[in-house]
Amino acid sequence: MTASADDAALDQARQQAQAARLRQVWATPGGWRYWSAVNNSEVGLWYTATAFVFLLFAGLLGLLIRVQLAVPDNDVLSAELYNQVFTLHGTVMMFLFAVPVFEAFSILILPEMLAARDLPFPRLSAFGYWCFLIGGLFVCGSIFFNAAPDGGWFMYPPLTTDLEQSGIGADIWLLGLSFIEVASIAAAVELIVGVLKCRPPGMRINLIPLYGWYVLVVAGMILFAFPPLIAGDILFELERLLDWPFFDPARGGDPLLWQHLFWIFGHPEVYIVFLPAIALLAMIIPTFAQTPIFGYSWIVLAAVGTGFLSFGLWVHHMYTTGLPAISLGFFSAASVAVAIPTGVQIFVFIATLLVGRATFSVPMLFACGALAIFTLGGLTGVMVALAPFDWQAHDSYFIVAHLHHTLIGGVLFPIIAGIYYFYPFITGRKLSDRLGRWAFWLMFVGFNISFVPMHFTGLRGMPRRIFTYPSGLGWDWLNLVSTIGAFILAAGILVLVLDVLRPKGRQPYVQRNPWRAGTLEWLTEMPGEDWGVRSVPIITSRYPLWDQPDLMRQVDEGRFYLADAEEGRRETLVTSVLDAEPMQCLRVPGNTFLTMAAAGLTGAVFIFATFHWWLATAVSAVLALVAIVAWLWTGTAIIPEKPSKPVGRGLELPLYASGPDSVGWWAMFITMLGDMAAFASLVFGYFFYWTIRPDFPPGPDAGPGVAWPFLALSLILAAWALTLAARRWNRQGLSQNLQLALPLAALLALAGTAALLAGPWQAGLQPQAAVYPATVWLLAGWTACHVVIGAIMQLYGLARSLAHRLTPAHDIDIRNIALYWHFTALTAVVTVAVLALFPKVA
Amino acid sequence: MAAERALQTAGGLWTLIVSPTVWAVHFTLCYAVAAVYCAKAGGGQAADLLPVRAWIAAVTVAALAIILWSGHRALRQWSAGAVDPPHDAATLADRRRFFGLATLLLAGLSCVATIYVALPALFIGDCR
Numbered sequence: 007m008t009a010s011a012d013d014a015a016l017d018q019a020r021q022q023a024q025a026a027r028l029r030q031v032w033a034t035p036g037g038w039r040y041w042s043a044v045n046n047s048e049v050g051l052w053y054t055a056t057a058f059v060f061l062l063f064a065g066l067l068g069l070l071i072r073v074q075l076a077v078p079d080n081d082v083l084s085a086e087l088y089n090q091v092f093t094l095h096g097t098v099m100m101f102l103f104a105v106p107v108f109e110a111f112s113i114l115i116l117p118e119m120l121a122a123r124d125l126p127f128p129r130l131s132a133f134g135y136w137c138f139l140i141g142g143l144f145v146c147g148s149i150f151f152n153a154a155p156d157g158g159w160f161m162y163p164p165l166t167t168d169l170e171q172s173g174i175g176a177d178i179w180l181l182g183l184s185f186i187e188v189a190s191i192a193a194a195v196e197l198i199v200g201v202l203k204c205r206p207p208g209m210r211i212n213l214i215p216l217y218g219w220y221v222l223v224v225a226g227m228i229l230f231a232f233p234p235l236i237a238g239d240i241l242f243e244l245e246r247l248l249d250w251p252f253f254d255p256a257r258g259g260d261p262l263l264w265q266h267l268f269w270i271f272g273h274p275e276v277y278i279v280f281l282p283a284i285a286l287l288a289m290i291i292p293t294f295a296q297t298p299i300f301g302y303s304w305i306v307l308a309a310v311g312t313g314f315l316s317f318g319l320w321v322h323h324m325y326t327t328g329l330p331a332i333s334l335g336f337f338s339a340a341s342v343a344v345a346i347p348t349g350v351q352i353f354v355f356i357a358t359l360l361v362g363r364a365t366f367s368v369p370m371l372f373a374c375g376a377l378a379i380f381t382l383g384g385l386t387g388v389m390v391a392l393a394p395f396d397w398q399a400h401d402s403y404f405i406v407a408h409l410h411h412t413l414i415g416g417v418l419f420p421i422i423a424g425i426y427y428f429y430p431f432i433t434g435r436k437l438s439d440r441l442g443r444w445a446f447w448l449m450f451v452g453f454n455i456s457f458v459p460m461h462f463t464g465l466r467g468m469p470r471r472i473f474t475y476p477s478g479l480g481w482d483w484l485n486l487v488s489t490i491g492a493f494i495l496a497a498g499i500l501v502l503v504l505d506v507l508r509p510k511g512r513q514p515y516v517q518r519n520p521w522r523a524g525t526l527e528w529l530t531e532m533p534g535e536d537w538g539v540r541s542v543p544i545i546t547s548r549y550p551l552w553d554q555p556d557l558m559r560q561v562d563e564g565r566f567y568l569a570d571a572e573e574g575r576r577e578t579l580v581t582s583v584l585d586a587e588p589m590q591c592l593r594v595p596g597n598t599f600l601t602m603a604a605a606g607l608t609g610a611v612f613i614f615a616t617f618h619w620w621l622a623t624a625v626s627a628v629l630a631l632v633a634i635v636a637w638l639w640t641g642t643a644i645i646p647e648k649p650s651k652p653v654g655r656g657l658e659l660p661l662y663a664s665g666p667d668s669v670g671w672w673a674m675f676i677t678m679l680g681d682m683a684a685f686a687s688l689v690f691g692y693f694f695y696w697t698i699r700p701d702f703p704p705g706p707d708a709g710p711g712v713a714w715p716f717l718a719l720s721l722i723l724a725a726w727a728l729t730l731a732a733r734r735w736n737r738q739g740l741s742q743n744l745q746l747a748l749p750l751a752a753l754l755a756l757a758g759t760a761a762l763l764a765g766p767w768q769a770g771l772q773p774q775a776a777v778y779p780a781t782v783w784l785l786a787g788w789t790a791c792h793v794v795i796g797a798i799m800q801l802y803g804l805a806r807s808l809a810h811r812l813t814p815a816h817d818i819d820i821r822n823i824a825l826y827w828h829f830t831a832l833t834a835v836v837t838v839a840v841l842a843l844f845p846k847v848a
Numbered sequence: 849m850a851a852e853r854a855l856q857t858a859g860g861l862w863t864l865i866v867s868p869t870v871w872a873v874h875f876t877l878c879y880a881v882a883a884v885y886c887a888k889a890g891g892g893q894a895a896d897l898l899p900v901r902a903w904i905a906a907v908t909v910a911a912l913a914i915i916l917w918s919g920h921r922a923l924r925q926w927s928a929g930a931v932d933p934p935h936d937a938a939t940l941a942d943r944r945r946f947f948g949l950a951t952l953l954l955a956g957l958s959c960v961a962t963i964y965v966a967l968p969a970l971f972i973g974d975c976r
Contacts, residue, residue, distance in 0.1 A: 208938055210938060210940075210942075210943045211860065211943060211946075211947075212935055212936065212942055212945075212946035212947070213936065213938060298934065298936070301933075302933070302934050302935075302936065302946075303933060303935070303946060303949045303950045303953060304953065306950045306953075307950055307953035307954055307957060310864065310868060310950075310954060311868060311958075311961075313868075314865075314868035314869070314871060314872055314958075315868075315871075315961060317872065318871075318872070318965070330882065330883070330886045330893075330975045331968075331972050331976055332882045332886070332897060332900070332969065332972045332975070333879060333882055333883055333886075334968075335967070335968025335969075335972055336875065336878055336879050336965050336968060337879075338968075339964035339965045339967055339968060340875065340961065340964065340965055343957075343960065343961040343964045343965075346957060346960065346961075545938070546937075546938035547936065547938065548934075548936045583861070584860055585943065697883060697884050697887040697888065698887060
């Protein structure tokens with residue numbers, strides 16, 4: 007045997023040994039332990055599948071609505087059940103399908119698009135999934151007990167705050183969905199850090215797949231859109247549970263505040279569900295045109311621009327509430343302006359199709375159908391953006407037609423295009439081309455037969471949400487046509503479901519990269535391996551599989567980074583934000599049931615609270631805290647056995663990073679931005695009441711006074727300062743100082759909490775009496791909760807230091823705690839300024 | 849400081865969103881001032897909006913100035929179109945050009961959107 011043949015054989019043996027080690031490290035557990043998996047490929051799949059089950063459930067509810075409305079004076083559903091059905095239809099579609107499916111799908115495919123082994127916080131993804139599943143089943147299941155929410159998906163008070171008019175369904179909506187919103191924010195944090203920090207070396211920010219840009223924008227939007235809703239939910243539940251009169255005009259409240267908070271969430275939400283679907287088109291269209299996207303920068307413009315403008319639209323849902331015309335004008339202007347970036351995307355897609363040579367396979371059919379339907383929905387959107395037209399169409403079936411055009415054209419069709427496109431990526435097999443064409447034409451025709459007539463039903467005056475109507479108003483045959491269309495649409499979805507579920511065991515695996523795409527997720531083998539990517543490549547192009555010859559072979563042979571798992575740990579690369587220079591070899595935690603337990607216990611807190619079982623709620627809360635601390639203690643900020651390791655190609659990378667170099671610091675920073683958005687919403691509430699009420703605040707001396715709040719502020723700021731000192735001492739090697747400072751800081755924090763609450767207590771403010779005392783208690787309580795959590799963190803830091811898991815060289819924990827305290831200190835400053843000083847100047 | 853370094857490396861991302869952020873601030877200042885004025889000024893629906901309209905004119909000029917400044921910087925960063933898009937090379941220069949172009953486009957959009965939002969003040973004179 008020659009020397010070179012000898013080398014080749016050795017090389018092959020080495021590669022096989024590496025692959026075996028990787029396979030073992032990333033293996034999916036078998037049997038019942040399968041459900042302990044946290045890897046993105048499993049969690050993403052469960053998440054996506056669950057979201058689709060909710061879609062089908064909500065679709066069936068939609069069919070029930072159409073059955074009831076098919077003929078005049080129908081009595082298939084009672085009025086009460088009809089209310090529950092349409093409320094749950096909208097709620098499930100928006101909260102349990104449209105938003106989660108983006109996060110689910112992104113968890114599934116984003117790491118592969120970025121040639122990362124996993125996202126930086128796999129256990130957080132798993133936690134989010136279990137929260138979603140529990141909360142979703144809770145909300146959906148309620149209808150089988152005749153206990154579903156029935157006040158419409160936007161839950162307007164005073165109908166829904168009236169305990170006589172609305173049963174436990176409203177509480178299920180508020181608590182079940184709040185729980186899911188927390189999971190959504192968790193996923194958003196994960197995805198932002200993933201796009202910014204987990205790209206392959208060389209993938210500068212001008213090279214990332216457009217899907218990555220959309221993920222970044224949408225996750226950022228979630229971060230600022232969901233917190234106002236959570237803040238609104240808190241007000242709402244406090245009113246239902248404790249009779250704090252935030253929305254009760256008799257005691258100074260105002261139902262309009264809920265409308266503001268809901269739509270500050272609700273309108274960005276529309277783009278939160280629309281942009282990711284467009285992102286799928288931005289991946290699919292270049293593949294089938296076999297040409298790079300025409301106008302990459304324009305897509306970035308459109309995504310970022312829409313992300314911002316979408317926050318200036320919310321009042322266009324409130325044109326009929328009697329706001330001054332000048333206010334309506336601002337929102338109308340922004341609503342028209344947002345059509346510009348939206349249109350840019352559509353023109354970019356059309357241009358790409360014209361530049362390339364498009365092949366019309368099934369994903370492209372759905373993509374084109376999506377553009378056609380969405381364009382019509384967008385145009386009616388510009389119509390209802392104009393206040394005078396909206397006054398005529400408001401709450402009529404015209405709106406129902408408009409929103410279904412945007413959502414089905416802008417979300418559902420692109421997602422189905424995505425299913426056909428990514429199905430081989432997930433299972434290694436293609437869906438049937440013939441069934442796909444059947445599904446498309448049934449859905450496209452059925453959609454148009456169902457929803458185009460609704461424009462006319464609406465213009466003829468049919469209001470939305472009525473459970474039946476008399477004949478002779480000119481609505482009869484239009485409704486019948488809509489119902490027939492709905493069943494044709496449903497038949498198309500049934501064909502799709504059958505195609506997805508039919509056994510494909512005898513069907514051969516497709517070849518790798520079956521659509522001849524250019525992006526990295528198609529490096530996957532057929533069927534895919536659990537490790538995601540065999541080695542993390544160096545990227546020099548937007549479409550590496552088109553432009554970097556031989557990339558697939560080199561990746562497969564382990565020629566790039568992290569081709570091995572010598573220490574038996576799951577690892578992925580962390581790179582710099584702009585230029586994707588390798589910075590760290592990140593060890594990601596492996597499978598565990600802890601996250602499932604933490605989600606179950608957190609879910610129990612919300613569910614027991616719905617039924618007012620307070621003891622069970624308290625016990626679950628304590629157990630949930632224990633589970634989360636156990637998860638943090640065992641799975642985060644782990645000190646590696648050596649400071650650095652070679653990751654291949656002669657590159658040595660650190661295994662530990664803290665502060666802004668670490669992914670955990672960024673996650674804390676991003677989470678706290680969301681937290682600030684929720685706090686800002688509560689402060690907005692305070693000033694909202696001030697604008698509408700002459701007696702808010704009732705007088706310069708009516709509030710919690712100045713002494714107690716300022717004492718509280720001093721104590722809280724002292725706790726903050728001590729935390730910063732502890733961080734500094736720790737870095738200087740003075741661990742014992744940290745161990746003295748942190749418990750002292752926790753004591754100061756708790757004393758500050760007591761002083762903060764003592765203000766309204768001593769002033770005798772009764773939260774049930776009027777909206778002013780309720781708002782004061784709310785802001786003080788919010789801040790108090792944050793300070794108490796901060797104190798728990800300080801004690802956690804102390805324990806970590808005593809256990810030598812927090813050391814001068816390994817200081818992730820204290821740096822993240824200090825970061826949390828920056829935001830808490832800011833919260834306290836604002837709260838005290840508002841509560842103690844504003845009444846003096848108002 | 850590591851935090852400063854992190855902000856510097858993220859610099860392109862922050863400059864990218866300067867002009868849409870200005871749009872958002874301008875929007876908030878117009879809306880909040882008009883809403884508070886109409887609620888508090890007295891005179892009810894007949895209250896004359898003149899002070900608010902003057903305010904909107906002032907913040908609009910300021911906002912447009914910042915947006916134009918951001919756009920001008922972006923134009924230079926993009927090297928004024930000396931190199932055609934798509935700016936998809938794996939180089940620092942192309943990354944800068946890409947950011948320049950995207951920032952410029954966003955400045956254009958923000959400029960249009962800011963003018964849109966200011967327009968109602970031209971036509972509406974009271975709090976009805």
